[in-house]
Amino acid sequence: MTSMNADKIPDIIIGRLPVYLRALQRLAEKGISTTSSQELGEIVGISAAQIRKDISQFGEFGKQGTGYAISFLIEKLQDILKVDRVWEVVVIGMGDIGHALAHYQGFANRGFHVKMVFDNDPKKVGEKIGEFEVYNTASLAEKIKQHKIKIAMLAVPASDAQSVADQLVKAGVKAILNYAPISLTVPEGVRVQYIDPVTHLQRMTYYL
Amino acid sequence: MTSMNADKIPDIIIGRLPVYLRALQRLAEKGISTTSSQELGEIVGISAAQIRKDISQFGEFGKQGTGYAISFLIEKLQDILKVDRVWEVVVIGMGDIGHALAHYQGFANRGFHVKMVFDNDPKKVGEKIGEFEVYNTASLAEKIKQHKIKIAMLAVPASDAQSVADQLVKAGVKAILNYAPISLTVPEGVRVQYIDPVTHLQRMTYYL
Protein backbone atom coordinates (compact mmCIF):
# COMPACT_ATOMS: atom_id res chain seq x y z
CA MET A 1 0.00 0.00 0.00
CA THR A 2 1.49 3.36 -1.00
CA SER A 3 0.32 4.73 2.33
CA MET A 4 -0.36 8.45 3.00
CA ASN A 5 -2.14 6.97 5.95
CA ALA A 6 -4.63 9.59 7.20
CA ASP A 7 -5.74 7.31 10.03
CA LYS A 8 -5.41 8.54 13.57
CA ILE A 9 -1.75 8.48 14.55
CA PRO A 10 -1.14 7.84 18.27
CA ASP A 11 0.18 10.85 20.17
CA ILE A 12 3.05 8.81 21.51
CA ILE A 13 4.38 8.45 17.97
CA ILE A 14 3.96 12.16 17.27
CA GLY A 15 5.97 12.80 20.41
CA ARG A 16 8.93 10.85 19.09
CA LEU A 17 9.09 12.51 15.68
CA PRO A 18 10.65 15.77 16.96
CA VAL A 19 13.38 13.67 18.58
CA TYR A 20 14.10 11.91 15.30
CA LEU A 21 14.05 15.22 13.48
CA ARG A 22 16.52 16.78 15.88
CA ALA A 23 18.93 13.84 15.54
CA LEU A 24 18.64 13.88 11.74
CA GLN A 25 19.39 17.58 11.62
CA ARG A 26 22.51 17.01 13.67
CA LEU A 27 23.63 14.24 11.33
CA ALA A 28 22.98 16.54 8.37
CA GLU A 29 25.11 19.28 9.98
CA LYS A 30 27.94 16.79 10.14
CA GLY A 31 27.63 16.27 6.39
CA ILE A 32 26.17 12.76 6.64
CA SER A 33 23.61 12.06 3.93
CA THR A 34 22.22 8.62 4.72
CA THR A 35 21.29 6.73 7.87
CA SER A 36 19.52 3.55 8.96
CA SER A 37 16.88 2.82 11.58
CA GLN A 38 19.65 1.00 13.44
CA GLU A 39 21.97 4.00 13.56
CA LEU A 40 19.23 6.49 14.36
CA GLY A 41 17.99 4.19 17.10
CA GLU A 42 21.38 4.10 18.76
CA ILE A 43 21.55 7.88 18.75
CA VAL A 44 18.13 8.50 20.27
CA GLY A 45 17.92 5.36 22.41
CA ILE A 46 14.92 3.77 20.68
CA SER A 47 14.74 0.36 18.99
CA ALA A 48 15.28 0.19 15.23
CA ALA A 49 11.99 -1.66 14.79
CA GLN A 50 10.08 1.10 16.49
CA ILE A 51 11.70 3.81 14.42
CA ARG A 52 10.83 1.98 11.20
CA LYS A 53 7.28 1.45 12.39
CA ASP A 54 6.85 5.07 13.43
CA ILE A 55 8.18 6.46 10.17
CA SER A 56 6.23 4.00 8.03
CA GLN A 57 2.96 5.37 9.44
CA PHE A 58 3.39 8.31 7.11
CA GLY A 59 4.78 6.76 3.95
CA GLU A 60 7.63 4.76 2.53
CA PHE A 61 10.51 7.10 3.09
CA GLY A 62 13.35 4.58 3.15
CA LYS A 63 15.03 2.24 0.70
CA GLN A 64 15.75 -1.40 1.36
CA GLY A 65 19.43 -2.06 1.53
CA THR A 66 20.46 1.58 1.94
CA GLY A 67 18.26 3.13 4.62
CA TYR A 68 16.97 6.71 4.72
CA ALA A 69 18.19 9.74 2.78
CA ILE A 70 18.59 12.22 5.63
CA SER A 71 17.62 15.43 3.86
CA PHE A 72 14.54 13.77 2.36
CA LEU A 73 13.45 12.37 5.71
CA ILE A 74 14.01 15.74 7.39
CA GLU A 75 11.70 17.35 4.84
CA LYS A 76 9.04 14.73 5.37
CA LEU A 77 9.15 15.02 9.15
CA GLN A 78 9.01 18.80 8.91
CA ASP A 79 5.92 18.50 6.70
CA ILE A 80 4.24 16.05 9.05
CA LEU A 81 4.95 18.14 12.13
CA LYS A 82 3.99 21.32 10.24
CA VAL A 83 7.35 22.92 10.93
CA ASP A 84 8.01 23.36 7.22
CA ARG A 85 6.93 26.95 7.97
CA VAL A 86 7.70 29.50 10.69
CA TRP A 87 5.24 29.84 13.56
CA GLU A 88 5.07 33.14 15.37
CA VAL A 89 4.99 32.67 19.12
CA VAL A 90 4.64 34.95 22.13
CA VAL A 91 6.28 34.84 25.53
CA ILE A 92 4.34 35.93 28.61
CA GLY A 93 6.28 36.76 31.76
CA MET A 94 9.66 38.47 31.58
CA GLY A 95 11.39 36.94 34.57
CA ASP A 96 14.55 34.93 34.13
CA ILE A 97 12.84 32.19 32.15
CA GLY A 98 11.02 34.64 29.90
CA HIS A 99 14.31 36.42 29.24
CA ALA A 100 16.00 33.17 28.34
CA LEU A 101 13.18 32.35 25.91
CA ALA A 102 13.27 35.83 24.37
CA HIS A 103 17.01 35.47 23.74
CA TYR A 104 17.01 31.80 22.80
CA GLN A 105 18.87 31.23 19.54
CA GLY A 106 17.56 27.69 19.14
CA PHE A 107 14.21 28.60 17.59
CA ALA A 108 15.73 29.66 14.28
CA ASN A 109 15.53 26.96 11.60
CA ARG A 110 13.36 24.77 13.77
CA GLY A 111 10.02 26.34 12.93
CA PHE A 112 9.48 29.11 15.47
CA HIS A 113 10.01 32.83 15.86
CA VAL A 114 9.31 34.91 18.93
CA LYS A 115 7.10 37.76 17.79
CA MET A 116 6.19 39.58 21.00
CA VAL A 117 6.84 39.46 24.74
CA PHE A 118 4.56 40.47 27.62
CA ASP A 119 4.70 41.27 31.31
CA ASN A 120 2.24 42.77 33.76
CA ASP A 121 4.81 44.61 35.86
CA PRO A 122 4.57 48.36 35.11
CA LYS A 123 8.33 48.65 35.70
CA LYS A 124 9.00 46.22 32.90
CA VAL A 125 6.33 47.31 30.42
CA GLY A 126 7.86 49.51 27.73
CA GLU A 127 11.39 48.32 28.54
CA LYS A 128 13.53 46.91 25.73
CA ILE A 129 14.63 43.29 25.95
CA GLY A 130 16.94 42.61 23.05
CA GLU A 131 14.91 43.50 19.97
CA PHE A 132 11.61 43.38 21.86
CA GLU A 133 9.59 46.04 23.57
CA VAL A 134 7.79 44.52 26.54
CA TYR A 135 4.04 44.85 26.11
CA ASN A 136 1.52 44.97 28.90
CA THR A 137 -0.19 41.67 29.54
CA ALA A 138 -3.43 43.66 29.52
CA SER A 139 -3.01 44.09 25.76
CA LEU A 140 -2.47 40.38 25.22
CA ALA A 141 -5.86 39.45 23.76
CA GLU A 142 -5.86 42.32 21.32
CA LYS A 143 -2.32 41.74 20.04
CA ILE A 144 -2.67 37.98 19.78
CA LYS A 145 -5.87 38.26 17.77
CA GLN A 146 -4.37 40.94 15.56
CA HIS A 147 -1.38 38.76 14.64
CA LYS A 148 -3.38 35.51 14.67
CA ILE A 149 -0.89 33.93 17.08
CA LYS A 150 -1.60 30.28 17.83
CA ILE A 151 1.29 29.40 20.15
CA ALA A 152 2.30 30.89 23.50
CA MET A 153 5.04 30.21 26.00
CA LEU A 154 3.92 30.86 29.54
CA ALA A 155 6.59 31.91 32.03
CA VAL A 156 4.55 33.70 34.70
CA PRO A 157 4.31 32.79 38.40
CA ALA A 158 2.19 29.74 39.23
CA SER A 159 -0.43 31.94 40.85
CA ASP A 160 -1.06 33.80 37.57
CA ALA A 161 -0.68 30.94 35.14
CA GLN A 162 -4.27 29.67 34.95
CA SER A 163 -5.79 33.12 34.49
CA VAL A 164 -3.27 34.04 31.79
CA ALA A 165 -3.91 30.69 30.11
CA ASP A 166 -7.63 31.49 30.10
CA GLN A 167 -6.92 34.79 28.37
CA LEU A 168 -4.67 33.09 25.82
CA VAL A 169 -7.34 30.54 24.99
CA LYS A 170 -9.96 33.24 24.64
CA ALA A 171 -7.69 35.10 22.25
CA GLY A 172 -7.36 32.03 20.01
CA VAL A 173 -4.16 30.39 21.17
CA LYS A 174 -4.21 26.62 20.56
CA ALA A 175 -0.87 25.51 21.98
CA ILE A 176 0.71 26.52 25.28
CA LEU A 177 4.17 25.67 26.49
CA ASN A 178 3.81 26.06 30.24
CA TYR A 179 6.83 26.79 32.43
CA ALA A 180 4.76 27.46 35.55
CA PRO A 181 4.81 24.52 38.00
CA ILE A 182 1.09 23.93 37.85
CA SER A 183 -1.36 21.80 35.86
CA LEU A 184 -3.47 23.96 33.56
CA THR A 185 -7.08 23.35 32.70
CA VAL A 186 -7.87 24.16 29.08
CA PRO A 187 -10.79 23.38 26.76
CA GLU A 188 -10.81 20.53 24.25
CA GLY A 189 -8.77 21.44 21.21
CA VAL A 190 -6.11 23.36 23.10
CA ARG A 191 -2.82 21.59 23.79
CA VAL A 192 -0.47 22.11 26.69
CA GLN A 193 3.08 20.91 27.17
CA TYR A 194 4.75 21.21 30.54
CA ILE A 195 8.32 22.17 31.32
CA ASP A 196 9.03 22.02 35.02
CA PRO A 197 12.64 21.24 35.94
CA VAL A 198 11.59 19.95 39.36
CA THR A 199 9.13 17.44 37.93
CA HIS A 200 11.84 16.16 35.61
CA LEU A 201 14.34 15.92 38.44
CA GLN A 202 11.89 14.14 40.73
CA ARG A 203 11.36 11.58 38.04
CA MET A 204 15.04 10.64 38.29
CA THR A 205 15.60 10.73 42.06
CA TYR A 206 13.42 7.64 42.47
CA TYR A 207 16.21 5.64 40.86
CA LEU A 208 19.12 7.13 42.81
CA MET B 1 -2.21 -7.49 51.19
CA THR B 2 -0.55 -4.74 53.22
CA SER B 3 1.67 -4.06 50.26
CA MET B 4 5.09 -2.35 50.43
CA ASN B 5 5.37 -3.74 46.98
CA ALA B 6 9.05 -3.92 46.10
CA ASP B 7 8.26 -5.28 42.63
CA LYS B 8 9.48 -3.38 39.65
CA ILE B 9 7.33 -0.27 39.21
CA PRO B 10 6.95 0.84 35.59
CA ASP B 11 8.74 4.07 34.76
CA ILE B 12 5.57 5.52 33.31
CA ILE B 13 4.02 5.40 36.78
CA ILE B 14 7.08 6.97 38.38
CA GLY B 15 6.75 9.75 35.83
CA ARG B 16 3.24 10.60 36.97
CA LEU B 17 4.00 10.74 40.68
CA PRO B 18 5.75 14.14 40.55
CA VAL B 19 2.67 15.53 38.81
CA TYR B 20 0.40 14.21 41.56
CA LEU B 21 2.78 15.56 44.18
CA ARG B 22 2.81 19.01 42.63
CA ALA B 23 -0.99 19.13 42.50
CA LEU B 24 -1.30 17.91 46.08
CA GLN B 25 1.11 20.56 47.30
CA ARG B 26 -0.96 23.23 45.60
CA LEU B 27 -4.12 21.90 47.25
CA ALA B 28 -2.32 21.91 50.60
CA GLU B 29 -1.27 25.54 50.09
CA LYS B 30 -4.92 26.39 49.63
CA GLY B 31 -5.62 24.84 53.02
CA ILE B 32 -7.44 21.79 51.67
CA SER B 33 -6.79 18.67 53.73
CA THR B 34 -8.53 15.86 51.85
CA THR B 35 -9.00 14.91 48.22
CA SER B 36 -10.25 12.03 46.08
CA SER B 37 -8.87 10.25 43.05
CA GLN B 38 -11.73 11.89 41.15
CA GLU B 39 -10.79 15.43 42.14
CA LEU B 40 -7.07 14.90 41.69
CA GLY B 41 -7.74 13.37 38.30
CA GLU B 42 -9.66 16.40 37.14
CA ILE B 43 -6.81 18.68 38.19
CA VAL B 44 -4.05 16.77 36.43
CA GLY B 45 -6.07 15.40 33.52
CA ILE B 46 -5.72 11.71 34.35
CA SER B 47 -8.49 9.18 35.04
CA ALA B 48 -9.45 8.50 38.64
CA ALA B 49 -8.95 4.76 38.13
CA GLN B 50 -5.41 5.30 36.99
CA ILE B 51 -4.55 7.52 39.90
CA ARG B 52 -5.87 4.95 42.37
CA LYS B 53 -3.96 2.19 40.63
CA ASP B 54 -0.74 4.19 40.53
CA ILE B 55 -0.88 5.14 44.20
CA SER B 56 -1.90 1.66 45.33
CA GLN B 57 1.34 0.26 43.91
CA PHE B 58 3.08 1.63 46.97
CA GLY B 59 0.60 0.99 49.76
CA GLU B 60 -2.91 1.69 50.98
CA PHE B 61 -2.76 5.43 51.45
CA GLY B 62 -6.45 6.24 51.12
CA LYS B 63 -9.62 5.56 53.05
CA GLN B 64 -12.83 4.23 51.53
CA GLY B 65 -15.56 6.79 51.71
CA THR B 66 -13.31 9.75 52.40
CA GLY B 67 -10.39 9.64 49.96
CA TYR B 68 -6.80 10.67 50.65
CA ALA B 69 -5.43 12.83 53.46
CA ILE B 70 -3.37 15.30 51.48
CA SER B 71 -0.50 15.88 53.89
CA PHE B 72 -0.11 12.16 54.46
CA LEU B 73 -0.10 11.40 50.74
CA ILE B 74 2.41 14.19 50.11
CA GLU B 75 4.74 12.62 52.67
CA LYS B 76 4.39 9.20 51.12
CA LEU B 77 5.04 10.47 47.60
CA GLN B 78 8.06 12.42 48.81
CA ASP B 79 9.41 9.25 50.43
CA ILE B 80 8.83 7.20 47.31
CA LEU B 81 10.44 9.76 45.04
CA LYS B 82 13.26 10.30 47.55
CA VAL B 83 12.56 13.99 47.77
CA ASP B 84 12.01 13.77 51.52
CA ARG B 85 15.55 15.16 51.62
CA VAL B 86 17.43 17.94 49.80
CA TRP B 87 19.58 16.98 46.83
CA GLU B 88 22.50 19.19 45.96
CA VAL B 89 22.68 19.87 42.24
CA VAL B 90 25.07 21.71 39.94
CA VAL B 91 24.45 23.84 36.88
CA ILE B 92 26.88 23.77 33.98
CA GLY B 93 26.78 26.59 31.46
CA MET B 94 26.02 30.14 32.55
CA GLY B 95 24.18 31.42 29.51
CA ASP B 96 20.61 32.65 29.82
CA ILE B 97 19.25 29.24 30.75
CA GLY B 98 21.98 28.60 33.31
CA HIS B 99 21.27 32.00 34.84
CA ALA B 100 17.58 31.22 35.07
CA LEU B 101 18.34 27.92 36.79
CA ALA B 102 20.79 29.53 39.21
CA HIS B 103 18.13 32.08 40.20
CA TYR B 104 15.16 29.74 40.12
CA GLN B 105 13.14 29.99 43.33
CA GLY B 106 11.11 26.88 42.56
CA PHE B 107 13.67 24.36 43.83
CA ALA B 108 13.13 25.26 47.48
CA ASN B 109 10.80 22.84 49.28
CA ARG B 110 10.71 20.51 46.35
CA GLY B 111 13.84 18.57 47.15
CA PHE B 112 16.68 20.38 45.38
CA HIS B 113 19.30 23.00 46.08
CA VAL B 114 21.77 24.46 43.60
CA LYS B 115 25.18 24.03 45.16
CA MET B 116 27.58 25.22 42.46
CA VAL B 117 27.61 26.66 38.95
CA PHE B 118 30.18 26.24 36.18
CA ASP B 119 31.20 27.79 32.89
CA ASN B 120 34.22 27.37 30.62
CA ASP B 121 34.35 30.99 29.45
CA PRO B 122 37.33 32.72 31.15
CA LYS B 123 35.34 35.97 31.15
CA LYS B 124 32.63 34.35 33.27
CA VAL B 125 34.79 32.24 35.57
CA GLY B 126 35.20 33.95 38.94
CA GLU B 127 32.24 36.24 38.32
CA LYS B 128 29.45 36.35 40.91
CA ILE B 129 25.98 35.23 39.87
CA GLY B 130 23.66 35.87 42.76
CA GLU B 131 25.18 33.96 45.66
CA PHE B 132 27.35 31.82 43.39
CA GLU B 133 30.89 32.22 42.20
CA VAL B 134 31.20 30.75 38.73
CA TYR B 135 33.71 27.89 38.73
CA ASN B 136 35.72 26.78 35.75
CA THR B 137 34.27 23.72 34.03
CA ALA B 138 37.79 22.33 34.15
CA SER B 139 37.37 21.88 37.91
CA LEU B 140 34.07 20.05 37.51
CA ALA B 141 35.23 16.49 38.20
CA GLU B 142 37.15 17.46 41.30
CA LYS B 143 34.37 19.55 42.84
CA ILE B 144 31.60 17.08 42.03
CA LYS B 145 33.51 14.21 43.58
CA GLN B 146 34.39 16.29 46.61
CA HIS B 147 30.74 17.14 47.32
CA LYS B 148 29.42 13.77 46.14
CA ILE B 149 27.00 15.46 43.76
CA LYS B 150 24.67 13.04 41.97
CA ILE B 151 22.53 15.41 39.90
CA ALA B 152 23.52 17.95 37.24
CA MET B 153 21.65 20.38 35.03
CA LEU B 154 23.32 20.82 31.69
CA ALA B 155 22.85 24.16 29.95
CA VAL B 156 25.83 24.31 27.61
CA PRO B 157 25.77 24.61 23.80
CA ALA B 158 24.79 21.43 21.92
CA SER B 159 28.34 21.08 20.59
CA ASP B 160 29.73 20.76 24.14
CA ALA B 161 26.92 18.78 25.74
CA GLN B 162 28.14 15.23 25.10
CA SER B 163 31.68 15.87 26.26
CA VAL B 164 30.51 17.62 29.42
CA ALA B 165 28.04 14.78 30.03
CA ASP B 166 30.95 12.33 29.76
CA GLN B 167 32.85 14.28 32.41
CA LEU B 168 29.82 14.38 34.68
CA VAL B 169 29.35 10.63 34.43
CA LYS B 170 33.02 10.02 35.14
CA ALA B 171 32.74 12.21 38.23
CA GLY B 172 29.87 10.12 39.56
CA VAL B 173 26.76 12.01 38.44
CA LYS B 174 23.78 9.66 38.02
CA ALA B 175 21.05 12.03 36.82
CA ILE B 176 21.33 14.72 34.15
CA LEU B 177 18.70 17.26 33.23
CA ASN B 178 19.75 18.22 29.72
CA TYR B 179 18.75 21.57 28.21
CA ALA B 180 20.96 21.17 25.14
CA PRO B 181 18.97 20.20 22.03
CA ILE B 182 20.77 16.92 21.51
CA SER B 183 20.34 13.28 22.51
CA LEU B 184 23.00 12.25 25.00
CA THR B 185 24.63 8.84 25.18
CA VAL B 186 25.24 7.71 28.74
CA PRO B 187 26.11 4.37 30.36
CA GLU B 188 23.56 2.07 31.97
CA GLY B 189 22.60 3.35 35.39
CA VAL B 190 22.75 7.03 34.47
CA ARG B 191 19.44 8.77 33.78
CA VAL B 192 18.80 11.69 31.46
CA GLN B 193 15.75 13.90 31.17
CA TYR B 194 15.41 16.28 28.25
CA ILE B 195 14.08 19.81 28.24
CA ASP B 196 14.03 21.29 24.76
CA PRO B 197 11.34 23.89 24.15
CA VAL B 198 11.44 23.27 20.41
CA THR B 199 10.81 19.55 20.77
CA HIS B 200 7.84 20.31 23.01
CA LEU B 201 6.49 22.90 20.58
CA GLN B 202 6.92 20.59 17.59
CA ARG B 203 4.89 18.02 19.41
CA MET B 204 1.94 20.42 19.38
CA THR B 205 2.17 21.91 15.90
CA TYR B 206 1.14 18.57 14.41
CA TYR B 207 -2.35 19.18 15.78
CA LEU B 208 -2.68 22.82 14.67
Place this chain on the structure above:
DNA sequence: TAGATTGTTAATCGATTAACAATC
Protein backbone atom coordinates in the same frame (compact mmCIF):
# COMPACT_ATOMS: atom_id res chain seq x y z
C1' DT C 1 24.90 -11.46 -7.40
C1' DA C 2 25.36 -10.99 -2.24
C1' DG C 3 24.56 -8.09 1.48
C1' DA C 4 21.90 -4.80 3.71
C1' DT C 5 17.89 -2.78 5.33
C1' DT C 6 13.21 -1.49 4.74
C1' DG C 7 8.05 -2.04 5.56
C1' DT C 8 4.83 -4.97 7.60
C1' DT C 9 2.73 -8.85 9.94
C1' DA C 10 1.86 -11.55 13.88
C1' DA C 11 3.05 -12.39 18.58
C1' DT C 12 4.07 -10.52 22.82
C1' DC C 13 4.03 -7.50 26.23
C1' DG C 14 2.30 -3.73 29.00
C1' DA C 15 -0.96 -0.05 30.24
C1' DT C 16 -5.58 1.62 30.88
C1' DT C 17 -10.30 1.21 31.99
C1' DA C 18 -14.53 -0.58 33.90
C1' DA C 19 -16.68 -2.58 37.51
C1' DC C 20 -17.52 -3.81 42.13
C1' DA C 21 -16.77 -5.84 46.77
C1' DA C 22 -14.93 -3.97 50.83
C1' DT C 23 -15.23 -0.60 54.12
C1' DC C 24 -14.87 3.99 56.07
Place this chain on the structure above:
DNA sequence: TAGATTGTTAATCGATTAACAATC
Protein backbone atom coordinates in the same frame (compact mmCIF):
# COMPACT_ATOMS: atom_id res chain seq x y z
C1' DT D 1 -27.53 3.37 58.36
C1' DA D 2 -26.72 5.37 53.64
C1' DG D 3 -23.43 7.39 50.78
C1' DA D 4 -18.93 7.75 49.16
C1' DT D 5 -14.69 6.19 47.63
C1' DT D 6 -10.91 3.10 47.91
C1' DG D 7 -8.08 -0.98 46.29
C1' DT D 8 -8.15 -4.60 43.15
C1' DT D 9 -9.58 -7.83 39.56
C1' DA D 10 -10.61 -8.98 34.97
C1' DA D 11 -11.35 -7.25 30.42
C1' DT D 12 -9.96 -4.26 27.01
C1' DC D 13 -7.13 -1.66 24.56
C1' DG D 14 -2.75 -0.13 22.71
C1' DA D 15 2.30 -0.24 22.06
C1' DT D 16 6.49 -2.75 21.29
C1' DT D 17 9.19 -6.37 19.49
C1' DA D 18 10.64 -10.15 16.64
C1' DA D 19 10.86 -11.99 12.36
C1' DC D 20 11.06 -12.10 7.53
C1' DA D 21 9.63 -11.44 2.66
C1' DA D 22 10.49 -7.84 -0.46
C1' DT D 23 13.75 -5.28 -2.74
C1' DC D 24 17.38 -1.89 -3.33
